[in-house]
Amino acid sequence: MLDVKDLRVRYGAVEAVKGVSFSVSAGSIVSLIGANGAGKTTSLRALTGLVRPSSGEVRFETASLLGRAPHEIVGLGIAHVPEGRRLFPKMTVLENLKMGAYRARRQKDIASTLGMIYEHFPILKERGRQVAGSLSGGEQQMLAIARALMSRPKLLLLDEPSMGLSPIMTAEIGKIIRQINDRDVSIILVEQNAMLALTLAQYGYVLETGSLVMQGNAQELLRDEGVKKAYLGI
């Protein structure tokens, strides 16, 4: 459903993504792993129009994404949970969720999506009137994911959902990612926590300083000696 070909992004003189290609098939979880500064975040930002690639091609279903503004790309069915969560800290939990459904036209649809979200994240219903800035790290991450789901995406981009979370909370987020995928939402999971990413994903790509250095079946990557040493710490 998503095809990225030879994507290049530069910040001034520095090329952060140097010709990366990857694809996501409908219903799958694909993971991008790599160390600090590998270009994972930049790649996601290029997909949703937050940065303009210098060259390359991005096709989502039948549409080309290059040159489109972020608000149009959400409309096509791609939701992006950015690095650092980026909630609206002064808005309540409910207001944040409603912002996620900004493009929905009918009040009825928003209500039914909200009902579905509350089934998965009962804590968010409880915290509905609290401002987002006062939530714990794990709750903020849940809200960030839930806000993205409010747009009823076909493809969900997750940028380091485990960042700053306890092992227990990380496992919880892992479970949530599975549940979302079970509802036919395809996922690109960007993680420094390669173990988490590769256990959840079917397919993985390894980025190093802006270039793709390895790709394959997630299970195979988990067994690969090079990946083990560099990213799993074993």
Added chain:
Amino acid sequence: MTASLLVQSAVIGLSIGSIYILMALGLTLMFGMMHIINFAHGAVYMLGAYVIYYVFFQSGAPYFVSFVVAMVLLGVFGYLVERSIYRPVKGGIEPTLVALLALTTFLQAAGYPVFGQLDKHVPPVFEGTKNVLGVMVSVERLVIIPIAAALVVGLYLFINKTKMGAAMRAIEQDKEAAALQGVNVHVVNGLAFAIGFALAAASGALMAPIFKLDPMMGEQPLLKAFIIIILGGLGSIPGAIVGGLMLGLIDSIVATALGAEPAFLLSFVFIILVLLFKPTGLFGYAQ
């Protein structure tokens, strides 16, 4: 200072404060969302006053109609300024500020040939005086207060109760995150320009029957509005309201008691004191 003089200058202060608030609200809204200081705000105030001169005084339209015309015309102008200056000018805040400064200078300079070299006067709209707490106050000054209050309440409801208002608050907190939720940031920024310009036009339109009109007439209220948003906290709407009331009251009461120059001086002393204790302003917070 007698009690009646105090009441009188307090009412005048409230009415001047209302004008300051209308000016400061747009400035602070635009700063909060786009981190720009709209230097053109004073020129828009001036244009609002001239719309009253031409539409009300020269063409004989009812005052209320002329007031709405001023707000709508300059609101549309604000949207176009976003479209043609703010959006295309790239390279950060500084080039944008220079462009807005150029627009200001252009509007003021064009004012002389277009509106004439001589000051213009608009005849009184609301004549007579009204008894407030036993003191007679000019109706012209008095009506400013409810009109401004209505506009403030309207803005408050718009920002807090509508979807577009939610989009504005979202942009103020995180522009990129707002775009990722599907907000067309350009359009909503354009709306903020339109609202800011319309409110500046409203202030000019309210003052037109009270002060003489000349192309530089917006500079003093602009300066006051700058002071207010720094006092209240950059980007804060409650700050603009409280700051505007304080400055209006200080201006008027101290000016009545001690004269205009001490009032001007004292308002600066007051602001410096506030900023010494709270550098982000009364309602501001560190970004």
